[in-house]
Amino acid sequence: QSVLTQPPSASGTPGQRVTISCSGSSSNIGSNTVNWYQQLPGTAPKLLIYSNNQRPSGVPDRFSGSKSGTSASLAISGLQSEDEADYYCAAWDDSLNAYVVFGGGTKLTVL
Amino acid sequence: QVQLQESGPGLVKPSQTLSLTCTVSGGSISSGSYYWSWIRQPAGKGLEWIGRIYTSGSTNYNPSLKSRVTISVDTSKNQFSLKLSSVTAADTAVYYCAREGGYYQPFDYWGQGTLVTVSS
Numbered sequence A: 001q002s003v004l005t006q007p008p009s010a011s012g013t014p015g016q017r018v019t020i021s022c023s024g025s026s027s028n029i030g031s032n033t034v035n036w037y038q039q040l041p042g043t044a045p046k047l048l049i050y051s052n053n054q055r056p057s058g059v060p061d062r063f064s065g066s067k068s069g070t071s072a073s074l075a076i077s078g079l080q081s082e083d084e085a086d087y088y089c090a091a092w093d094d095s096l097n098a099y100v101v102f103g104g105g106t107k108l109t110v111l
Numbered sequence B: 001q002v003q004l005q006e007s008g009p010g011l012v013k014p015s016q017t018l019s020l021t022c023t024v025s026g027g028s029i030s031s032g033s034y035y036w037s038w039i040r041q042p043a044g045k046g047l048e049w050i051g052r053i054y055t056s057g058s059t060n061y062n063p064s065l066k067s068r069v070t071i072s073v074d075t076s077k078n079q080f081s082l083k084l085s086s087v088t089a090a091d092t093a094v095y096y097c098a099r100e101g102g103y104y105q106p107f108d109y110w111g112q113g114t115l116v117t118v119s120s
Helices: none
Strands: A009-012 A018-023 A034-039 A046-049 A063-068 A071-076 A085-093 A099-102 A106-110 B003-007 B018-025 B035-041 B048-054 B059-061 B069-074 B079-084 B093-100 B107-110 B114-118
Touching: A009 A018, A018 A085, A018 A106, A034 A063, A046 A063, A046 B107, A071 A085, A099 B048, B003 B093, B003 B107, B018 B035, B018 B093, B018 B114, B035 B069, B048 B069, B048 B079, B048 B093, B059 B069, B079 B093
Parallel strands: A009 A106
Antiparallel strands: A018 A071, A034 A046, A034 A085, A063 A071, A085 A099, A085 A106, B003 B018, B018 B079, B035 B048, B035 B093, B048 B059, B069 B079, B093 B107, B093 B114
16 A cells, blocks of 8 residues: 555547546645656656656656645656556655655556 | 665575665765665565664664664775575565665665575
8 A cells, every 4th residue: 555646547539638546644745845757667756746746857748747646646748659658756754763755656558 | 876786695594684785886985874774575565774874874764664673884895785584484575775865865775686595
């Protein structure tokens, strides 16, 4: 059971816009910024979005993030086949000794 | 370009201690305000943060693993290490090392991961 809640799956057709939600609580998303990671099959996760809505260099602007209260979202516009991957949200949690919590991951399928 | 590489035994017996090392190249582990973390992922499941260390030696651990985890750093070798004691089959996972780009910052560099299986 992950501390952050994500839908296990999402799907879309090429060109579509899809969103992936991430729900937390006041001790994690409500207090700290959210980061998103993309994990292509058989590879290590890669930083996709940081500080709620910032893109690292090299990440296409098709990817965007937002946060409101204790929830966050990742949006992918102009969906492409290479976007098929697992997506994880993460945040620091201050409820006990501070530690990082992840969502359970969302498998995105491009139909 | 910073690179991280995990190394260690791929098979550990139940009740024993899992030991892994992460070697950092392309930069000094002591430079900057970076934290160095271990993260694991059981097959087909999500990511779990294990803990992190700063080059001063200060550590933070996941409360669910804290009693069994020790993370240490060897700046002379540009390495940091993980020890997880009293392992069970539930500790079977791909273990990643990663760099945290600063206090409460994201994981910006990751190792490729190494599979550790706990089995007799």
